[in-house]
Amino acid sequence: VRLIASVPGYHTGTGLKKWGHMKLRSLLQECTFDEQFKKSPLVYQFSSLGSLDEKWMAELASSMSAGLSEDKVPLGLGEPQIIWPTVEDVRCSLEGYAAGNAIPSPLKNVDKAFLRKYWAKWKADHTGRKKETRWLDSRKGPLGYERKDIEHEVSQN
Secondary structure (H helix, E strand, O other): OOOOOOOOOOOOHHHOOOOHHHHHHHHHOOOEEOHHHOOOOEEEOOOOOOOOOHHHHHHHHHHHOOOEEOOOOEOOOOOEEEEOOOHHHHHOOOOHHHHHHHOOOOHHHHOOHHHHHHEEEEOOHHHOOHHHOOOOOOOOOOOOEEEOOOHHHHOOO
C-alpha cells in the first residue's frame, strides 16, 4: 500500500514524478497485472472538481493505465469515467438535498462540453442499498456505476 500526496502547482525536472498522478504512473509502471486488467475502465471520483482540461484528463488516463500485463504488454488506455452525483442521486441519498451542500464544485467547472463524454452515475440497486448512497464521504469507492450522459442533470446542480 502506498500513499501518494497531491501537491498543487506545476512540477518539472526532478520534482515531476514525486507527486500526484505522475508519481502513481511511475509506481504502476513497475507493476505487472493480470490479463483481465487490459484496457480496464478508469473510474474516477473526485472530492472536488477543479478546472480540468482535455490535456490533463489525457495525462491522468495515461497515468492510471500504466503497467504491464503478465505477457509484458502495456495495459492500454481504459475508458475514463467520472462518477458525479445527479440531482436525483442527491435527492434520494440518506441526507437528501442537504447532501448537495457537500458537492464542492462550481457549475463552471462541471458544465464543460468536453467533460460530457466522461460522466458516469453511481448505481447501487444490485446491493439493495439504493437510498443508502452517501455523497459526503468521497473516500469510498463506487458500489456500482452505470454509464450515463448527465449533462441536463449537472446543469440543475
